Amino acid sequence: MVDNNEVSARGPEAHYFGRLSEGVFEIQRCGACGRHQFFPRVLCTHCGSEDLNWVTPSGRGTIYSYSVVRRKPEAGGDYNVVLVDLDENVRLMSRVEGVEPGELRIGQRVQARVAVEDGKGVLVFDLVEESHA
Amino acid sequence: MLESMRDKVAIAGVGTAGLGEAHGFSEIELLAQAASRAVRDAGLTMADIDGICTASSSATMWAMPVVEYLGLRPKFIDSTMLGGSSFVAHLLPAMLALASGQCNAVLVCYGSTQRTATFGRREVVKARALLDPQPFEQPYQPISPITSYALAAQRHMHQYGTTRRQLAEVAVAARKWAQMNPEAYKRDPLEIDDVLASRMVSDPLSVLDCCLVTDGAGAYVLVRTERARDLPHKPVHVLGSATAVWNRQISSMHDLTVTAAAESGPRAMQMAGVTHRDIDVIELYDAFTINTVLFLEDLGFCAKGEGGSFVENGGIAPGGHTPVNTNGGGLSCVHPGMYGIFILIEAVRQLRGECGERQVPSARIALVHGNGGTLSSQSTAILGNEIP
Numbered sequence: 269m270v271d272n273n274e275v276s277a278r279g280p281e282a283h284y285f286g287r288l289s290e291g292v293f294e295i296q297r298c299g300a301c302g303r304h305q306f307f308p309r310v311l312c313t314h315c316g317s318e319d320l321n322w323v324t325p326s327g328r329g330t331i332y333s334y335s336v337v338r339r340k341p342e343a344g345g346d347y348n349v350v351l352v353d354l355d356e357n358v359r360l361m362s363r364v365e366g367v368e369p370g371e372l373r374i375g376q377r378v379q380a381r382v383a384v385e386d387g388k389g390v391l392v393f394d395l396v397e398e399s400h401a
Numbered sequence: 402m403l404e405s406m407r408d409k410v411a412i413a414g415v416g417t418a419g420l421g422e423a424h425g426f427s428e429i430e431l432l433a434q435a436a437s438r439a440v441r442d443a444g445l446t447m448a449d450i451d452g453i454c455t456a457s458s459s460a461t462m463w464a465m466p467v468v469e470y471l472g473l474r475p476k477f478i479d480s481t482m483l484g485g486s487s488f489v490a491h492l493l494p495a496m497l498a499l500a501s502g503q504c505n506a507v508l509v510c511y512g513s514t515q516r517t518a519t520f521g522r523r524e525v526v527k528a529r530a531l532l533d534p535q536p537f538e539q540p541y542q543p544i545s546p547i548t549s550y551a552l553a554a555q556r557h558m559h560q561y562g563t564t565r566r567q568l569a570e571v572a573v574a575a576r577k578w579a580q581m582n583p584e585a586y587k588r589d590p591l592e593i594d595d596v597l598a599s600r601m602v603s604d605p606l607s608v609l610d611c612c613l614v615t616d617g618a619g620a621y622v623l624v625r626t627e628r629a630r631d632l633p634h635k636p637v638h639v640l641g642s643a644t645a646v647w648n649r650q651i652s653s654m655h656d657l658t659v660t661a662a663a664e665s666g667p668r669a670m671q672m673a674g675v676t677h678r679d680i681d682v683i684e685l686y687d688a689f690t691i692n693t694v695l696f697l698e699d700l701g702f703c704a705k706g707e708g709g710s711f712v713e714n715g716g717i718a719p720g721g722h723t724p725v726n727t728n729g730g731g732l733s734c735v736h737p738g739m740y741g742i743f744i745l746i747e748a749v750r751q752l753r754g755e756c757g758e759r760q761v762p763s764a765r766i767a768l769v770h771g772n773g774g775t776l777s778s779q780s781t782a783i784l785g786n787e788i789p
Binding site: 281285306307332333334335336337338347349351359360361362363369374375390 | 536537538540541542543544548551552553555556559600601602603604605606650651652653657
């Protein structure tokens, strides 16, 4: 957890991408209502409070929906775009790496990972095998 | 209180220009042609226009060049930009301005040369990414807007068993209506298998699940009802109007199978004092085949999840149980960047009985539903050639 002084030193968007470029994935949790939110904002969309704290989520999530964008092979080939519901009950857009387009299914469990390239962090996901406890 | 507005304002004129391809014309030239035709259709002159509603997907101060080009001195100006639904959403503010006496005749207008413009799609996408960034989506390169609609379609298929074949029914129904509309851009035969076999763009949506890219302009004129009664055409009353926005980005949408049409629809129908049984014809913003399915459900014409079976077996095609998108829609008639104004124009023509071969017999009440962004803004209007 990062204290709020750091939050006020720069806006939530700059904080989020700054931490991401350090390889760290953080989301906001509201100090007033206890709920998480994504994307990061200066106020809580659940209760309006500005008392937001940065937390490291489990990174575990479930594919809510996906699409395979068709692209010519010479332009890099097909790629996927997914919406992931994190276990913290927030949704975000990302991609799943290391899968064939036909492998993706709604409901698959995924794990977040920060890929840092050229000093810039990008949040991506990997499929995980997980027994239904 | 809004219920008291249902007999106050009517559409007196409509006009279009440059539908399809309009080589050699600029956006504002097409807009002005459509505006001029709508004003003439209303039996008025441009000097009578003292209110303006317009929006552009590129110019941020669009009302000013439009006012300048048409030579207007408006007392009411609304350039609210909600994407393709804007020209449906402009209704309520314009009605309030007319009813209050702020102005006496409002021109709503739009024009685009999206098909023939030299400033291409690639440049537009690049400019948007800079001017209107979406830093939490852009890194993943969704094709805007289709991937967002594809995500909604995929979820709907997963949750309710909706099939690509059912989505294809929407495209085929639109084409069959278009074949009866001389103004429609695409009129060649289309079968379900053609849609299923067409090139995939962003799964599960293929190129024939997507709207056209055309040029075109549209305009309509609003006046108070008592004045409309003295003008050449039978007035088309604006009985209800409501707009709802819940999010901008698809990743911020709470449930991808439920749009804000579930709010705008009931509000508009309540204002109009009508129920689903009263609606004779439906004009929906079909940017993608999934839109029609989602909006039929959200607007209450069938239960959530039953949109696929609702459109099956030609259900919304000519001769089906419910006439939907009778001009051929954004899928087969016209779609110049933002399509919302054309669904209103088609509804007016249906209610005037001007639609020839595709005319819905004795249509009295129409529901018009506009969509904007990526299922982001939803605006519903109820029009009638009589006040129920």
